[in-house]
Amino acid sequence: MPSPFQSFQSNLSPSKHTQSFQELYGEPENFLEIEVINPITHGSGSSMYTDYEIVCRTNIPMFKFKESRVRRKYSDFDSFRKVLESQTNNVVIPKLPEKSFFNYHRFNDDFIEERRQGLQQFLKVIAGHPLLQTGSKALTSFVQDEHWNKSKFL
């Protein structure tokens, strides 16, 4: 019976790795913060719409900027999601928050807040997905580019 005190090292070839100081004390390489905040409703009448600010802070090199702030509408999220679905087949893309059933309801504060949270959750999951990070150019473009141009990806 093996002794319980056989250290895990002793059963293996000696480890060739010693941690460097950078590794011991450096910033982890998985820093990624996505926030959807600051909804603003623009225009009036039938051209009225709300957009949201996407704040991204990261040290993951797939992103072009360490910190970025862009504004997107719900419809942008919607088209972004469609792009993702068309690009990948083995990644389950989470759903966006529901569309409002009643149109008059769309600019209600509670609704906007609920939607903001939903969009943030959606984007967090998407942005943190390793396959999308590496496989989808649309992701970094949507999160960080000043303007979102879905036609580039469809």
Place this chain on the structure above:
Amino acid sequence: MNQALDSKTLEDSLLIVKQQITLMRKCLESKNPQFMDALKHASTFLSELRTNKLSPKLYYELYVLVFDGLAYLSDFLKESHQTNHLADLYELVQYAGNIVPRLYLMITIGSVYMSIENAPKLEIMKDMLEMSAGVQDPIRGLFLRYYLSQKTKELLPTETESELKETIQFTITNFIEMNKLWVRLKHQGHSSERERRLKERKELQILVGSNLVRISQLDQIDKFYYKESILPKVLEQIVQCKDSLAQEYLLDVIIQVFPDEFHLLTLDDFLQSTLHLSEGFSMNKILVTLINRLIDFQKREPANVKVIISELSTLTLQKDEHEENHTEESDSETTKPQTSSNLFEKFYDYSHLLVENKPELNFKDLSLILEAICKLSLSYYPQDYENINKVFGFALALIHQTTQHLEIWEPLLKTPICYNFDPKLVLSLDDNYKQFASALPTAIQSANALYILEKFLEQDVRLSTVEEVKTLYELLAVWFTSEDSSDSNTNSLLFGTDSSKNEPDESPEVVSQYEALAKSIHLIHHTNPYKHFELLEIAKSFMSKSGSRVRYTYPTLLFAVIKLIRKLTIVQKLNALKLKQFCQFFSATNTELLTLVSNGTLQSEGGVLAQTCMNLNLSMALILDQSSHIDLSYEFFINSFVIYEESIVDSRLQFQCLLSIIGTLHKCRNIVNGNEDNFDVLISKTALYGSKLLKKTDQCRAVYLASHLWWIIEELDEEDEIESETAKTSEDELQVVIKTDNKKVLECLQKSLRIADSCLETNVSLELFVEILSRSLYFFIHGNELITIKYLNGLIELIQNSILTIGEENTSIDTPTKHFQRTLEYIRQQAQIDSRFEEIKDR
């Protein structure tokens, strides 16, 4: 995170843990202990430690409870390990599916196992340490490793050298891992919560530091081992973690937990590594703590310090040799500056390196560091003033780079005087110190000057060389040049505020400065009075720069001269030529003071100063009389009279001054004997002054007092009486007659009587009559023949009539009436021993 939510989570967890501990104890305490079930309960409560919903503080509360729970398990195992084979149990608990409970159980059992004889301690230690790597979450990892450290602390083997090595390795590895997790914690959570993370990390710091405490508790480690095998490893981590909280805390822990002798021996290593600390790290705290420790060490164990310093120089020597060999091999290597075993040099060189290597270091920190270095030098090398000069040279260079916040340098400025037993140190410093001082704001210079002077006064430090006097007053130079307050005074006058109060409004600071300055004159001392006088002249040359404020210091200076003359008189070594010098000095100085009065600088204060000047002159005159320089004495009396006439305007002051003159003249002996004509001039003048006073009462009193100047007899004191027992028989021989002039005395009394009678208020007259009666009785007793019984009876009658006229009941004459009654009583008593009194009639 919501705090209320946090504590709710904690409460829930605590409840579960408590319940499970109770259940576990039931299992263990029953007659047939159900150990497996106990383990299951333990594992259940340990699962609570898997939470990530608690802040470190709350997690700690949970940890404490869990710790207690596991202690029951440990105790049980200790007692029952015969039946529960620990090696098997150690394996058994490793089936736990979750890593956190598994490792806590492993450590609990492993540590009990370690406590048993012949257990494979080293293997157990290593295994627990290696397996702990599975917990990468900073908070959970830190607490787990803290548990490991707590449970093993009493058990780490140190019997053999290799065991000790393993134990240290174990502790340092745990330290490194904990430091890693602790630093990593700062990156956890949202970036907007950095502040909170920092606070949390502070709360956790003690966990990391506990490893260093552990090492410091190993008695087997000596300072050389520490230097070779421990400190380098720890410092490396501290430097490389590049986290200022960790650096500041851990360096402080090192300083606090290891003995001072370790620090002394490893000073170079320690200092060298601090040069590589991250920006934003506040250096001064660590360095100041370190230096203070070393200073205390020196105070506590000077012998030990000596030994270590000599060891240090041996080490340095070896190291140098080693390096020399090394440089022979590779010339490209930059030669390190020669390290010396002189502690001051080490720190001093270090302070330069610090400035070079850490440009971001602020002046405040630097000033504190230099202050500490200064203190160190004063403690270790109290005689080596050159060190202090160096520090101030460096400080001077630094201070030239900035004009802001100069006040931060004040503590450094005060250090030499503050931390040395001998305040004279400050006199030995070179120009760097003075230049440094003068680069600072006046207020600071001024405060420092006072601080220095107070130290001198406190310890009564004598100044006995020209150098000392000059240097001290140079250090106080700031007082002699600044006249700020009088400027501000003119301003306030311009705006017409409170013109009734004309005195120069000196601030309390200035007053205390000059008070101290005046006292400082008494510190000047030389066994040779002529040399002493030269020192006083030097002192005056500084004081003279302080404008009207000389009024605070000159009188003291003049008294110092008088003292010198008295001293010389006693030893009878007064050289006439030198005396002349003294007198010139005195007169010149006194004249300067009087100028202040005459030019009106001092307004109403001038009268008092003039009085002082006059009194000083009188004192001088008296001492000159006593030293038989009657001509000089006469001159000073004349000078006094000039001052009286020219500068004493206030009638009240005039009266006081006359009293002084009368008193002084009355004490003169030599001038009376040597040149009675001169003396008569003086006393006649005095009597005349008296009769010219403004108020009748003053006139009257001055005149009857002046009468004594014609009747000077010296009564022998007790000792003389015993010596000349034969003289006792004759009354006359008990006294030495200096001057007796019956007629003049009577004239004075008569004159005063006339003045008294001319008073408008009868009660005042009465009062004066009674006083004159007293005087008359004095002269009667002492044998003035012109003061006859008849004369006295006449006076008594006059008084009695006067009382009758006013009316006995009038309360305004209570005091003189009582005085009169007492006088009569006195006469009655005298009658019993002196028959002459019998003829004085009383009612």
Place this chain on the structure above:
Amino acid sequence: MSLFFKVPLDIEVRLDGEDSRETVEVKSAKGRKEKLPVYKDGETVKGQVSVRLKDNKRVEHLGIKVQLLGSIETKVDGIKNDEFLSMAHELASPGDLRHPETYHFEFRNVEKQYESYRGKNVRLRYYIKVTLGRKSADVIRERELWVFQKNQLPLGATKPDASIKMDVGIEDCLHIEFEYSRNRFSLKDVIVGRIYFLLVRLKIKHMELSLIRRESCGAPPNQVNDSETLVRFEIMDGAPVRGETIPIRLFLGGFDLTPTYRDVNKKFSTRTFLSLVLIDEDARRYFKQSEIFLYRE
């Protein structure tokens, strides 16, 4: 049948030294636990068969025989039964039974090629079968044995004690290197290993090691596979960074594992995989499976 025809006798199979024999507890198909006697390969199986008459009535029979059978039952496309071992002794010739009788039997040094196994779709069993032939319906009594195959060299293990080393990851996201001390283990062994992280851009929350038993039966294309996670073992809590080494140590003795079988009688296989699973903050799982070979010591 017994509803209509009452069985007139009891048959009991007793094995020699039954009380002192090692037993194993296994779950029956109905989820009950049963205790079975353990036999080794080549071990003699002997015992007695007792026949008791009910109601003391005479029973006419066509002969009594005892068999030792080994069979593989599979549930692929209906239940199939394949006997790989069949031995028989006649205990009594046809005749009448008037009294209770006890018969001794002995199967000498029986080769038991395979280990007993109860899986999801397959079971391999050894049993004693006593048959009392009758005109109406035979009376049958079965007694199951459990066979352990000790010291069996694992099939498919090419080199003994080769360690497993692997370099896996997701490009630009995660890169790990892991190492298990060996690839074959006795059932009471301990798996030792380590994981070294070369790149971590994921927000990892946990890491687990699972032991997965995969049973496959039938031949392709009709092969049926079934995987069952037997053990879940957390080996890391929290997120590591680059350069971190995480130790692995998993004791196997306490788990209900099956040795590795390859193509048992061309009917089925059981294999065990060690799966390293990383779970991130969004509960995504990343895993890598490696087969280990288990054997009974």
